[in-house]
Amino acid sequence: MAITESVPVPLAPLPPLAARARAIGGSPVRDILAVTARPEMINFAGGLPAPELFDATGIAAAYQAVFAGTPARALQYATTEGEPVLRAALAGRTSARGLPTGPDDLLVTTGSQQALSLLATTLLEPGDVVLVENPCYLAALQVFAFAGARIVAVPGDGEGIDPEALDELVVRERPKLLYTVPTFQNPTGRTLPAARRAAVAAVAARRGLWIVEDDPYGELRFEGERLPWIAAHEGAADRTVLLGSFSKVMAPGLRLGWLRAPTDVLRACVVAKQAADLHTPTVNQLAAARYLADNDLDAHVARVAAAYRERRDAMLGGLADALPEGSSWGRPEGGMFLWARLPESYDTTELLARVVRQDVAYVPGAPFYAGEPDRSTMRLCFVTQTPGEIREGLRRLGEGLRAGA
CATH class of the missing domain: 3.40.640.10 (Type I PLP-dependent aspartate aminotransferase-like (Major domain))
Structure with missing residues (x-):
């Protein structure tokens, strides 16, 4: 019986992705988080609430009550x-x-x-x-x-x-x-x-x-x-x-x-x-x-906000020493973020790699602009770290900015 060799059939190229999918890039914030996930990193880049302040006990009890009372409905x-x-x-x-x-x-x-x-x-x-x-x-x-x-x-x-x-x-x-x-x-x-x-x-x-x-x-x-x-x-x-x-x-x-x-x-x-x-x-x-x-969600939120205020104050207290002379920043009355602007000669996107080598991170301001960006800006999240970690992070940030100046 003759053995027939199979001849590889050339594969036709697949249709391309939609133009909108090709045109939109990933999130710079997610890209930064991917390279700053080391445990020694003090990360001011994320927009993550503080996990130790979650009411895990109350939420777990709520799930248990739902499964005890209406399991079929919960899974339907x-x-x-x-x-x-x-x-x-x-x-x-x-x-x-x-x-x-x-x-x-x-x-x-x-x-x-x-x-x-x-x-x-x-x-x-x-x-x-x-x-x-x-x-x-x-x-x-x-x-x-x-x-x-x-x-x-x-x-x-x-x-x-x-x-x-x-x-x-x-x-x-x-x-x-x-x-x-x-x-x-x-x-x-x-x-x-x-x-x-x-x-x-x-x-x-x-x-x-x-x-x-x-x-x-x-x-x-x-x-x-x-x-x-x-x-x-x-x-x-x-x-x-x-x-x-x-x-x-x-x-x-x-x-x-x-x-x-x-x-x-x-x-x-x-x-x-x-x-x-x-x-x-x-x-x-x-x-x-x-x-x-x-549960009293408002009371829980008040406890979280009190902790976040302490962390905001820790960041506000250390920025003058961390950022170069001529910098400016806001004083938010709540939320999670603080915005800083360095002198015009600084490009926070270019400086980020040097700062990360000090085991601290921020988000450069440029991606947040729909038009011409202000490249001297940065976003700092102050809620994920404790006040002590924030102070240490600002010390590292200052060292990184001075090294890149």
Whole structure:
């Protein structure tokens, strides 16, 4: 019997990835974290809440209660909108903070990051203009770029968006939406004052503009008075989508966020979520609802905020010695981040490798800009380390910056 040799068949090339996937790079923050995971590293680069402050006991008890009481329901499919008991609890918390809200005004999402993606899907066409703060939350820039939007930064200052500049941009650019983190913003830690919030709401009402108001840090206030959401201002209710999250106040591993939106937007986001993941995990929703019923979340957040204030103060106390003469930085009233600007001759992206050799890390400011970046800036997260670790980290940071000068 003759033996026939098989002849290799040349493989045809596969179709390429979508253009939007080829055009969008990874997250510089994640790239930095990947190379700074050594245990000896003091990491000011992450946006991670302090794990030792999680109420692990209370959360575990909530899961145990759910499995003891309703195991079949906890492990079953659920409605896309979210578990009614959780939406009712969230509506009550939102209403108590000055924005009347019913359960049907809310959609539970798999983290507030998913809420951003759903909004980009439902509101944006390729080429639409999105207005953002300058600098802006990095993952939001990625979401909008992935949707094919043209991203335009709104001029501002140390207090945030300039409402007059916003008004001029809306007239000139005809944007679809404005994205803002008005309270303890990522990356700067700044908070938009009450008068500017009212002015931003007035621009949206007068010009016809969606506002996406992202509020993951607002409950982490150390000092000063709480400010009303933009969504609560006159003229903004029917054109503002408010995003919330348990990631910074309960635990990020739960992956629980939500959006509050006008009816038409909410319905469109529900359809988009059905296509994305059907629903957020039932057991996590029920456990969060049980935790809210059995525990005082506000008291827990107050304890966390007190610890974060101590850590912020430790960072503020050491920056003058760590940063070169001529540097400036903010003093956030809450949240997780502090923004620093070095003298113009410094490029924090170029300096990072030298600083990392001192076993400390930060995030260069450049990736947070939609337009021309300020390369002398950096973001420092002050919540993940203890005050003693922060002081040591700043000592190392100073050595690294001096070595690279």
